[in-house]
Structures are given as C-alpha cells and as structure tokens.
Amino acid sequence: MEYEFVHDAITGAAKAKFSYGHEVIGPWLEVEIGDNTEKMRDLLTAIANIDSGKNNEIMITGREYSVTFSHDDVIVQNNSSINGEAQEMPAELAEDFDDYEQSCSSSCGIDDFRQLLLSWAKFTNTLQ
Template sequence: MEYEFVHDAITGAAKAKFSYGHEAIGPWLEVEIGDNTQKMTDMLTAIANIDSGKKNEIMITGREYSVTFSHDDVIVQNNSSINGEAQDMPAELAEDFDDYEQSCSSTCGIDDFRQLLLSWAKFTNSLQ
C-alpha cells in the first residue's frame, strides 16, 4: 500500500492519496478522522483490542465510511457503496460497476493500518 499525505495550501486541509486498491482509505482519513485525536485514539484502541484478543472483530460506523477490524485485516468501506452483484449487467456496465466498487472499499493488514494511523497523526499534528 502506497500513500502520500499533502497539505492543501488553499483550504489548509490535510489530504491523503492512496495507490490503486486502497483509494477508499484516503477520503476515510480526511472525512472520518481528520485531526480529531479522540477518533484516532478510538481506532488505535480498536486495534489494541483485536491484538489482545479481547475482540475478534470490531466495526466502527462513521458518517460516510465504516471500518471493520479483524485479526487479519482492516476493511474501509463507503457506507453508500452498492452491495449488489454485477452479473446481470451488460459487460461494459459491469466493468464500470467493478471499478466503482473497488474505489468504495479497501483492505489492508492490521499492522499496516496501525502504521498508517500513526503516520497520519504525525502529519496532521505537524500542520497545527
């Protein structure tokens, strides 16, 4: 998973850009976490609870995105994403549907996600 954090000079906002297959994580960071230290703490606590075995799975639903933590991975998914199947669509529409679904959901390892959160916190703190 490759990503880059940038500072929008016009709006002053922190932005996150992610590689193909992980696109949903960027807007999730921007919309759901931002520079909110309590939300960051909640995410890191969820990871600690998974790591310690207190929980097998934790789902945190935000305004636009949900995050599901498990021992193996973390899934970030847009709450409005379509959960249907593309099998009854014409081929060209099914391809577009697959691209849409790909950009609405991202999966990564829990250790990578922890490191990502810590990097994001460091970046947003440097802007204040």
C-alpha cells in the same frame, strides 16, 4: 500500500492520496478522522483490543465510511457498499461499475494500518 499526505495549497487541509486498490482510505481519513484526537484514540484502542484478543472483530461506522478490524486485516469501505445500495445496472455500465466498486472498499494488514494511523496522526498533529 503506498500513500502520500499533503496539505491543500488553498485551504491548508490535510489530504491523503493512496495507490490503486487503496484509494478509499484517503477520503476515509479526511472525512471520518481528520485531526480528531478522540476518533484517532478510538481506532488505536480498537486495534489494541483486537491484538489482545479482547475482541475478535470491531466495526466502527462513520458518516460516510466504516472500518472493520479483525485479527487478519482491516477493511475500510464506503457505507453505501455495506448497505447494498447499489442497484441493478445495464451491461454497458457494468465494467465501469466494477472499477467504482473496487474503489469503495479496501483492506490491508492490521500492523500496516496501525502504522498508517500513526503517520496520519503525526502529519495532522492529532496525538500529542
């Protein structure tokens, strides 16, 4: 998983760009976490609880995206893909939808995700 953090040239807002297959993590970081210290601590606590065996799985649902932690991996996905809001579509659009659907969900290892969160926290000055 490759990523880059940048500041928007106009607004100064923190932006996250991710490699193919992990694109959904960028908007999740921007929309659900931003520079919110409490949310960052909640995520790091969830990872610690999984690592310690206190929990087998933890799902944190946000406004637009959700993240699920387990011993094996972390899955970030758009809430519409969880709720099954996708409807039946014509065959002509099915191929394009497959690309869209892949950009609605992404997974990675829990250690990589922890490092990602710490990097984002450093970039946004979220944890002091």
